[in-house]
Amino acid sequence: MPPSRPATKIQARNQATIMEAALEVFSANGFRGATVDQIAEAAGLSKPNLLYYFPSKEAMHNALLAQLLDTWLDPLRALDPAGEPLAELLGYVxxxxxxxxxxxxxxxLFANEIxxxxxxxxxxxxxDLKTLVDDKAGVIAGWARAGRIAPVHPHHxxxxxxxLTxxxxxxxxxxxAVLGDEDPFDGAAEFLETLYRRLLTPSP
Structure with a gap:
């Protein structure tokens, strides 16, 4: 286990290196396919050195997921009930x-866990996730009831x-593989904005 006292610069650097290596290995192989040996090799550390910081594969995976879930929900948290509804939803997309x-x-990594x-x-x-989603779904439903966006099931x-993202x-x-040399993100933003703008714009 990492020591309870504040980490030194070397310890903080090693922890960050381990998290980066764990992310690479878990995202490529899933939890079941990943091993501590693979993560240690990717981190450039010995297995005993790695286990000094994280006692198990589960500990590394849990640390990544906790960090990821918080980051993953930030865009939804940013949906502003006081903002212009269509702009807020297109911004979220x-x-x-x-x-x-x-x-x-x-x-x-998140998809593999799900x-x-x-x-x-x-x-x-x-x-936490359900609470946040329910809260923002309530905001969206309110916008729809007020005629500020087209009627839509907020959770769906x-x-x-x-x-879609x-x-x-x-x-x-x-x-x-399907698009070949085309960067998929070049056209995705424009397509999704058109799709959701048409879906959410109220009828005259």
């Missing part, structure tokens, strides 16, 4: 797409945004 572009490994039944973050999904709207990270190989 764009922020989620940017996360898929900039943090593809983190997205795949596909396996979320054994390590189920409490967070039914707790959020689910669709997750699906995170797809570019979670299925990156398939997307790039």
């Amino acid at each position: 764009n922020r989620k797409l940017e996360m898929s572009r900039d943090f593809p490994r983190e997205s795949r 596909v396996q039944g979320a054994p390590r973050i189920h409490a967070a999904l039914t707790g 709207l959020i689910f669709s945004i997750w699906s 995170q797809h570019y990270a979670d299925f990156d190989v398939q997307v790039r």
Whole structure:
């Protein structure tokens, strides 16, 4: 276990190196396929040295997931109830797409955990995540009732945004195989903005 006293610069650097290596290995192999030996090799550390900081594969995975879930929810937290509804929702779509572009490994790590039944973050999904989603769904429903956006099921709207943006990270190989040399993110932002603008703009 890492010492309880403040980490030295070397210890902080090693912890960051281990987290980066763990992210690479877990996102590529999933929790079950990853090993401590693989992470130690990717980190350039001996296995005993790595285990000094994190006593198990589970400890590293849990640390990554806790950090990731908080980051992953930030774009939804930024949805401003006092803002202009269409701009707020299109901004959320764009922020989620940017996360898929900039943090593809983190997205795949989260997807792998969910596909396996979320054994390590189920409490967070039914707790903090559900609370936040329900709160923002209430905001969206209020906008719809006021006629500021078209009628829409708020939870399914959020689910669709997750699906359509995170797809570019979670299925990156398939997307790039189909598009060839085209950068998938070049056209994705424009397409998604058009899609959601048409869906959410109220009828005259």
